[in-house]
Amino acid sequence: MLSSYIIIKYLNKGGRMLTILFAVLVMSIVFPSVNRLVNEVKITEPQLQYSCTEKAIFVHRKMNKKENYSIRDSFQISKSDYQNGLPYFYLKTLYGLTGYPDSINALPFSLLDLSKEKNSFRMWAKYKARPKVPLHFLFNSNNHPGRLTIPNDAFRFNNKGIHFLNAETNSVDEKKTYIFMKALLEKGFVFPVKHATSYLAIIKRKEEGFFLVDAKDHLFHLRSYDGKPKVNIVKIPFGTSFKDIKSLNSNSVEKYHLIYTTNKNRLGLVKSPDYEIIELPDLGYVPEEHDFLFIEDIENVNIKLSSKGQVKLIALDKSYEEVDTYTADYDTFEDTFWGRLEHNVLPFTVGLAKYKDGFIMPYSMRFISWTNLLVNLVFVLLFLYNSKKQRFKSMHKTGVSLFLCLTGLYGYIAFFFIPTDDV
């Protein structure tokens, strides 16, 4: 009681300083947010694509309503050349006046082949452990395509096994739990589950169930056929340790089951339906930083890694060997006038949510730089010049100057608007 009394009394005296500190923190969150809200212009990142006809990487940039087409940002090309160089992407241009050609690059061309081979999916950079309700739904894989019905139960994983919960009674379905547990254990599954993924949507061509990674980093495929489990083991290369797995969209071509990321940030694909493993070459992919885009056509695979201010394209051939790669930089908000002003005037900035998924995770967007220190000195001089004025008169000059050296504009505003009691 005495200690709390002393603490309260002590904090009571330091209340003004704490108010100033909190005001600085609030300003470091609010000022950059307002700046971005008012002055941010839409910046489109450059489009990079590998041309199978020209054997080169095409770049399409859009700036201030002006479009620029080039090969590797070096040789300017026209819009029609750009579209002609990407025949599988610009099908209308390819059709032209005379209809579709019989062959491209000496390979026979048909729309049916293209529809079988054309495939794309993406993965967004995100904080992987964002809070989710740890309950899953297993659809019936025997349903007629397009007529999937939502199951009347959900399931959970715990350290010991899998539990099915009946939605009607809100209790564990012992029978179904036993059947599925038995099926998994018979195939050598070791609990707890490390990763679980499925493509969850009601409108899809086919239900492919769940992919599970067990405690020993083995990959399993679990499906339900009219309430009966079917478990398949996926043979993965020895020593693979999974960081993340993602089921792929079964609305597009059913060519791949899933994409996985290993602990060494290497990517791999599991092909459908025979579970063939394809290990992609080292792309320099970092899941927390890069947005990943995979585009496949008849001749090539384009993999695009986008991060802030940079896009990297890796072109692969159909045997997933690297053909060409190119990295293009582009201007972001930080390169605009208001961005540079923010960078120089505001000593540090704090963001509340790093990823645009609405989950709060405060992070430092930028910390104090040498330029900021110089700008902060201006505020120190301004304070010293005004120190004889009533508002700043009773303040401790050295202490406030040191504080302003670090906090600059934030500190000056805080001291100006939160004066001492003498004012």
Added chain:
Amino acid sequence: MNLFYKEWLKLRNVCIPAFVVALLVVIYQLFIIKNRALLNGSGPDWYATFLAKKTTPIFLSYIPVLLGVVFGIFQFWPETNQRKIRLSLQLPMNNLKILLQMILFGSGCYSLVVIISYSLFLIGNVMYYPVEYVHHLFITLIPLFLGGLNAYVLSAVVVMEPRFTYKINLLILGTFIVLFNYYSPINGSYLYVLKYQPILSAFSLILFFNTANRLQKLSAQ
């Protein structure tokens, strides 16, 4: 004890209606849940509830902050407007103890109303949903409760502040502190910052004591 009775006399006019309103809101939300399960079926209702980025019901989110502000104003407006606090601080008791008792009583009343209504809401949810989801909901409701508590203390601070300019500054700062709890409406989005939330509440409390101290100093002049 007499001090608590004095505070109760001020708060009873708002405490009982607030409890009734909070209870009605909870009952209304539970009826919505029941109707949704009946109309869509339990399975689809679970599917929509667990997998979508569900947001907290708007009434349930803003009830605590509204109650906090109302409690703060009702408890401290008469103190400053009718200069009762200056008399209170002249009592033969430790001033800090008086203030602590006042704020404890107010926050106790607020907590009682919100905790009872939130508990009823969670108990109602246990009937329809598994424990995992209710835990997720619990994590969602904690920042809202603390946001209301901050709103109570900060509105008391703003009401008690003797200087007008300072009052405006505190109002702006307090608004941002309370708004922090409403940055993201998605369920469970505050999981990683829950441990830092008491810092905001502690800061609000420090501001309260600081303001009361200044009020006392000015009244002594």
